Amino acid sequence: MNKKNILRTDPFTLFVILIAIGASYLHFRNSEVKEVKAASENGKVAVATVNISPATLPVKEKAPGRIVFEEKFFDFGTITEGDIIKHKFKFKNEGEGTVKILKTEASCGCTTMKGVLKDYAPGESGEMDVEIDTKGKKGIIVKTVTVSMDNNDVAKAEISLPMKLEPPPHPKMEKMRNINAEANCKSCHLESGVGETGIFLYHRVCAQCHGKKGVGGFARALNDAKWQKVNDAYLTKVIYGGLPDKGMPSFVEGVTPPLTDDQVVSLVKYIRTIVKR
Secondary structure (H helix, E strand, O other): OOOHHHHOOHHHHHHHHHHHHHEEEEEEEOOOEEEEEEEEOOOEEEEEEEEEOOOOHHOOOOOOEEEEOOOOOOOEEEEOOOOOEEEEEEEOOOOOOOOEEEEEEEEEOOOEEEEOOOEEEOEEEEEEEEEEOOOOOOOOEEEEEEEEEEEEOOOEEEEEEEEEOOOOOOOOOOOOOOOOOOOOHHHHHHHHHOOOOOHHHHHOOHHHHHOOHOOOOOOOOOOOHHHHHOOHHHHHHHHOOOOOHHOOOOOOOOOOOOOOOOHHHHHHHOOOOOOOO
């Protein structure tokens, strides 16, 4: 039987041939043909054909960088209220890829950062200058700085900056001053005590003259056992109206903002706890 008769009389054979032709065509369409020239032993150039499917080509991933800070925690220690403090944070890209520092964010507007928003190649170092204005801040506080990065092994890094703020030392006094009229006095002895009570209030408005824990300073000590024998009514009267002839100002009468009744009570209670043993 000749080929013409087979195709005419055998549908199955025809079907198989068509499937094979279609598969070969699809394989050709989905592959790239790359000619590779190689030198043969006799010096002639032979041409080899290599079929490479696009699906089999490896995808090269972008190598990440790794910004490493020398320190992510810095304790400023005891700071005088109102001081502007600074610290320099050093870092280095120890990864294989380039890192871009996108932005820096602080926990409040008193903290500013400078000098870091750029690309850092592998092995490149940098420094971030942090500045904090402590004006209006009180007590123990912790400021934080967050650094956001692109193509880094971690997207963000956080830096902590704790500190303890204390009032400035009291200037030498030669005569009684009006704490309500003089801006510096009012800021330390009146305005700084708003909302405070007990030990916190004492260290805001009293400690600069009477010393920490009542040990004495410009004004008399309050922890003396003999002096502590005065009654609560006397203490309250002195806090309210002062002792003008001895240089003790009023903290309620004639001043703004005055201490509240509850604040005065809390001061008297605290003073009773600091008696020297």
